[in-house]
Amino acid sequence: DLEGLEIRHDPELASLPPYYPDTPEMRRLWAHQYDLISVLDMQVGEILAQLKEDGLHENTIVFFFSDNGFGQPRHKRFLYHSGPHVPLVVRIPDAYRHLFPGEMSVSEDRLVDFVDFTPTVLNLVGADLPAHMPGLPFLGPEAEKEHRFLFGARSRADDLYEMSRSVMDERYLYIRHFMPFQ
Numbered sequence: 001d002l003e004g005l006e007i008r009h010d011p012e013l014a015s016l017p018p019y020y021p022d023t024p025e026m027r028r029l030w031a032h033q034y035d036l037i038s039v040l041d042m043q044v045g046e047i048l049a050q051l052k053e054d055g056l057h058e059n060t061i062v063f064f065f066s067d068n069g070f071g072q073p074r075h076k077r078f079l080y081h082s083g084p085h086v087p088l089v090v091r092i093p094d095a096y097r098h099l100f101p102g103e104m105s106v107s108e109d110r111l112v113d114f115v116d117f118t119p120t121v122l123n124l125v126g127a128d129l130p131a132h133m134p135g136l137p138f139l140g141p142e143a144e145k146e147h148r149f150l151f152g153a154r155s156r157a158d159d160l161y162e163m164s165r166s167v168m169d170e171r172y173l174y175i176r177h178f179m180p181f182q
Contacts, residue, residue: 002035004042009034017082019074061124062091077157079166079175084152088112090139099124099140111147111170112138
């Protein structure tokens, strides 16, 4: 689980989101999450090193993204911003920089959905996008369109059935609970 991690995160120094109680147990859980992220960073480094060793580093576009967290309230399976908002990092070698819309930057503010990955990859390789395919390419020659809104759904989480839907843009988030009595 944490094999190979030499330095562990100190729970006393963990930066908790403001909606969590500041308790020793929550700090321990949050520090553990940072430890897991550190292990993942090491594994990504190993994959990138292997690409270099194999001579594929300058010919490979790397997509790195996460899921919605590890089950804490307001994250995985929740429609608040902290739930569907996940990290996405794309490494684009110099040979393919022309496929990135706009200026290359460290951070890009734009709405991307998981259904956008398939049309993006198809767009990068020059394939035609089927008209029935959901999602918008966010890289490649046809990447000029952006989402105006993203939609979310929550219907079941483990043993709980709870119907909620959401719509968000870059500024607002609206969540509609269809079973508020739950």
